[in-house]
Amino acid sequence: MTDTPVVSVRDLHKTYGKANEKQYEALKGISFDVTKDEFVGIMGASGSGKTTLLNILATLDEPTSGEVEINQQVLTNLKGNQIADFRAKQVGFIFQDFNLLENLTNYENIALPLSLQNIGRKKAQPEVQRVAEQLNIEGILEKYPTEISGGQKQRVAAARALVSHPAILFGDEPTGALDSNSARDLLEMLVTINHERQVPILLVTHDPFSASYCQRILFIKDGKIGQEIRRGTQTRQQFYQAILDTLGTFD
Amino acid sequence: MLNKLAFAGIKSRLKDYVVLFFGLIMSSAIFYMFESLATNKAFIKANAQQITGANFIFLFGAILLTIITLVYVFYANSFLMSMRRHDYGLFIMLGAKQAKIGQLILLETMTIGTIASVIGVLVGWGLTASVGPFLMSRMIGTKLQHFSAFYLPAVVTTIVLYLVLFLIAGVINRFALTKTAVLQLLKGDSQPNKPVLKPVSQFLQVVVGAGLLMVGYYAMSHIEKFALSTIPIGLVTVVLGTYFLFNAIFVWLILLFKRSDWANHGLRNFTLSQLSFRIHNYTKILSVVSILIALSLGAITVGIGMQRQVTALSTASSAYTMAIKNPSRQTNQLINKLTLDTKVTYQQKEANKVIYYRADQLKKSPLQFTGFKSPLNAKQKNRLASPTYRSLTSAQLKGHPEQLMELQPNAPQKSIRLVSAASFNKLPVRTQQLTLFRVKNLQADKAGLKRIVASMGNPSVETIPGSYSTFVLSTALFGGLEFMGFFLGIAFLAMLASCLMFKILSGAATDKKRYEMLNKIGARPSQLRGSIAREILVLFVLPAIVGVVHVMFGLQMFRVLMLNPYYQIWLPFTIFFVLYMIYYIITVQLYEHIVLPKLTIDK
Numbered sequence: 001m002t003d004t005p006v007v008s009v010r011d012l013h014k015t016y017g018k019a020n021e022k023q024y025e026a027l028k029g030i031s032f033d034v035t036k037d038e039f040v041g042i043m044g045a046s047g048s049g050k051t052t053l054l055n056i057l058a059t060l061d062e063p064t065s066g067e068v069e070i071n072q073q074v075l076t077n078l079k080g081n082q083i084a085d086f087r088a089k090q091v092g093f094i095f096q097d098f099n100l101l102e103n104l105t106n107y108e109n110i111a112l113p114l115s116l117q118n119i120g121r122k123k124a125q126p127e128v129q130r131v132a133e134q135l136n137i138e139g140i141l142e143k144y145p146t147e148i149s150g151g152q153k154q155r156v157a158a159a160r161a162l163v164s165h166p167a168i169l170f171g172d173e174p175t176g177a178l179d180s181n182s183a184r185d186l187l188e189m190l191v192t193i194n195h196e197r198q199v200p201i202l203l204v205t206h207d208p209f210s211a212s213y214c215q216r217i218l219f220i221k222d223g224k225i226g227q228e229i230r231r232g233t234q235t236r237q238q239f240y241q242a243i244l245d246t247l248g249t250f251d
Numbered sequence: 252m253l254n255k256l257a258f259a260g261i262k263s264r265l266k267d268y269v270v271l272f273f274g275l276i277m278s279s280a281i282f283y284m285f286e287s288l289a290t291n292k293a294f295i296k297a298n299a300q301q302i303t304g305a306n307f308i309f310l311f312g313a314i315l316l317t318i319i320t321l322v323y324v325f326y327a328n329s330f331l332m333s334m335r336r337h338d339y340g341l342f343i344m345l346g347a348k349q350a351k352i353g354q355l356i357l358l359e360t361m362t363i364g365t366i367a368s369v370i371g372v373l374v375g376w377g378l379t380a381s382v383g384p385f386l387m388s389r390m391i392g393t394k395l396q397h398f399s400a401f402y403l404p405a406v407v408t409t410i411v412l413y414l415v416l417f418l419i420a421g422v423i424n425r426f427a428l429t430k431t432a433v434l435q436l437l438k439g440d441s442q443p444n445k446p447v448l449k450p451v452s453q454f455l456q457v458v459v460g461a462g463l464l465m466v467g468y469y470a471m472s473h474i475e476k477f478a479l480s481t482i483p484i485g486l487v488t489v490v491l492g493t494y495f496l497f498n499a500i501f502v503w504l505i506l507l508f509k510r511s512d513w514a515n516h517g518l519r520n521f522t523l524s525q526l527s528f529r530i531h532n533y534t535k536i537l538s539v540v541s542i543l544i545a546l547s548l549g550a551i552t553v554g555i556g557m558q559r560q561v562t563a564l565s566t567a568s569s570a571y572t573m574a575i576k577n578p579s580r581q582t583n584q585l586i587n588k589l590t591l592d593t594k595v596t597y598q599q600k601e602a603n604k605v606i607y608y609r610a611d612q613l614k615k616s617p618l619q620f621t622g623f624k625s626p627l628n629a630k631q632k633n634r635l636a637s638p639t640y641r642s643l644t645s646a647q648l649k650g651h652p653e654q655l656m657e658l659q660p661n662a663p664q665k666s667i668r669l670v671s672a673a674s675f676n677k678l679p680v681r682t683q684q685l686t687l688f689r690v691k692n693l694q695a696d697k698a699g700l701k702r703i704v705a706s707m708g709n710p711s712v713e714t715i716p717g718s719y720s721t722f723v724l725s726t727a728l729f730g731g732l733e734f735m736g737f738f739l740g741i742a743f744l745a746m747l748a749s750c751l752m753f754k755i756l757s758g759a760a761t762d763k764k765r766y767e768m769l770n771k772i773g774a775r776p777s778q779l780r781g782s783i784a785r786e787i788l789v790l791f792v793l794p795a796i797v798g799v800v801h802v803m804f805g806l807q808m809f810r811v812l813m814l815n816p817y818y819q820i821w822l823p824f825t826i827f828f829v830l831y832m833i834y835y836i837i838t839v840q841l842y843e844h845i846v847l848p849k850l851t852i853d854k
Contacts, residue, residue, distance in 0.1 A: 088773025
């Protein structure tokens with residue numbers, strides 16, 4: 001926990017709407033760090049600003065003011081192609097609705113980030129194979145996303161997010177579209193990846209069960225971090241209870 | 252209330268509707284322009300009646316244009332529906348009755364159809380009035396007779412046709428939408444077609460397709476044998492043959508590319524998958540487009556070829572541009588201003604149905620003649636624009652007095668006699684002059700020649716011997732046809748490219764999500780644009796290649812009408828492909844506008 005943070009957010013503000021129109025401030029000064037081996041959850045009600053935050057972290061949106069640094073790169077300094085390349089190399093993203101391309105096979109979906117970096121077939125194949133083995137999806141690589149279950153889809157999406165060895169993995173309600181068994185599988189898999197690959201994970205969710213797999217949870221309310229709790233030595237069940245208690249008093 | 256909602260939906264997507272309207276208005280404007288020419292009885296009577304089969308050609312053109320308009324309206328309509336599906340799904344989910352939705356669809360489709368066709372007719376009227384005469388004067392050099400831009404029957408035909416087409420389209424939309432499950436409306440159809448190789452069936456398709464094409468090509472290059480049935484035979488075999496070949500070869504080709512190492516670079520694999528993903532939807536339109544490309548290219552080629560043909564044929568019809576008896580001093584001056592190839596003046600005397608010439612004059616500057624034996628070989632055909640001229644010796648002239656007689660204005664039933672200068676002078680009649688001249692290029696000296704005719708007191712051109720009268724008469728005769736070919740070609744091109752454009756844009760709504768995903772996983776904007784440009788390029792280029800092959804064979808049909816249909820073929824091809832590429836660029840721009848995510852994504 002002593003190394004330099006992988007993600008460092010300083011006084012982030014985001015205002016929607018032009019100066020002469022009615023404005024809405026989604027983020028009102030958010031600061032936090034995520035270190036190399038952390039599994040951090042971000043919780044908050046709908047409209048609390050958590051998705052805005054995630055979009056800014058993933059360079060899909062720009063902050064009005066404040067600074068984000070990921071893997072020693074200041075995001076606001078990136079321009080044009082650098083943004084796209086940053087997304088391709090440094091960030092892995094898992095979405096609620098999988099975001100798999102249904103016109104590509106699962107293999108092709110996973111290999112896409114490598115192909116975007118112009119990595120040839122010979123080099124890409126072992127990488128895809130390795131991540132597929134780790135996520136236990138070798139058997140469905142030649143199928144199309146429409147031919148597999150939701151849980152499998154999310155594994156394919158995770159494989160695609162991990163294949164280019166990103167500095168951080170973002171999850172935007174990744175269990176949102178899964179049944180409880182698949183959700184549990186996915187979350188356990190994320191914990192394993194977090195340990196084995198030493199890749200930090202930032203999970204945005206409003207589901208206390210998902211959040212209970214995290215080590216640390218930031219509660220966002222009205223664009224600010226309202227509270228922060230750590231799992232520490234608690235069991236997952238205890239932590240789950242702690243989250244529920246926090247949510248109960250958070251209003 | 253729902254009506255309000257529906258039109259609010261239109262407002263929110265105004266840009267896409269502008270595209271749709273623009274296409275529809277252009278299409279109905281072109282249709283009106285054509286109809287105002289093709290159905291205008293006075294115009295046809297004045298310009299093309301003497302030509303056998305002219306009516307047939309006009310009718311044929313009108314039918315083809317109607318068919319392509321039909322195809323066009325359906326594709327434009329599917330574009331419209333791709334924009335509205337989600338809204339309709341939402342309305343049903345909110346509790347709107349199916350019948351009400353059906354009404355809405357019909358109302359909306361008909362409103363768009365009515366507005367577009369009325370504006371289209373107005374635009375078409377304007378275009379016919381402004382561009383029409385300009386185009387015609389550029390191409391034919393003379394004014395077409397009985398030409399009026401506003402022709403009521405054409406207005407009625409255009410509007411009625413469009414309303415009927417839109418009514419059919421609206422009913423089909425209504426049926427399709429109300430039969431689709433609400434969830435599917437909301438989510439859009441995203442079931443992919445997995446490209447599969449079925450070697451046996453594909454091999455069969457290749458064999459059948461190639462066989463049909465061969466039959467079609469054979470029929471077209473032996474038009475003497477099949478006469479008018481060539482056209483239906485050619486159309487059916489070539490259309491089916493193209494479809495089978497596209498279906499069999501395209502899928503196979505894409506899979507081949509996908510397996511290569513080349514595909515694993517940037518978004519190439521994605522682009523190929525996009526293509527194979529929609530291939531089954533596209534084989535039909537691609538075959539139709541390739542046929543239309545062939546038709547319009549053929550029409551333009553023949554149109555331009557006809558004009559060149561008129562000049563070439565006229566030039567070769569006589570060794571002299573004009574033969575003028577006793578030209579005035581003014582006429583002589585005007586003649587000398589032309590770019591002359593040759594000019595000669597013979598003295599002659601007329602007595603008792605005999606015309607006397609001085610043998611020494613004819614020996615010094617012998618009479619020239621030209622002519623070509625039919626059929627010409629390919630080399631001769633290409634040289635047709637610059638025919639060779641040979642001189643007649645006195646002995647030859649005696650054997651063929653008609654060579655000189657035909658240059659003699661108003662001299663029926665007379666004979667000629669060559670006499671010595673001395674005997675000529677003794678003849679007790681007035682000496683007359685016969686001036687013969689030939690210009691280097693009829694087309695280039697058109698204006699000067701007209702002035703000469705004017706200086707002679709504007710006799711009708713038929714009475715002036717020489718190639719000029721042939722030129723004027725055949726220009727008037729072929730003028731209508733020539734214009735028609737060119738115009739039909741451009742109209743087809745505009746329609747077919749718009750069809751392809753709307754077909755591609757209809758898919759854009761469902762593609763939007765894919766490009767957003769690619770953006771999220773880090774594809775550069777330049778890579779996304781490159782992928783779009785390449786994907787659409789393939790869809791444009793493939794039918795173009797096939798269309799060019801079709802037209803190369805199809806031009807065989809015009810061997811009976813034209814000396815060399817392939818002469819300087821690059822010109823119509825260039826015109827065609829420049830226009831086609833403009834459509835390609837517009838399509839790419841519109842597609843990018845629809846699918847490419849903006850820099851920031853507001854959720």
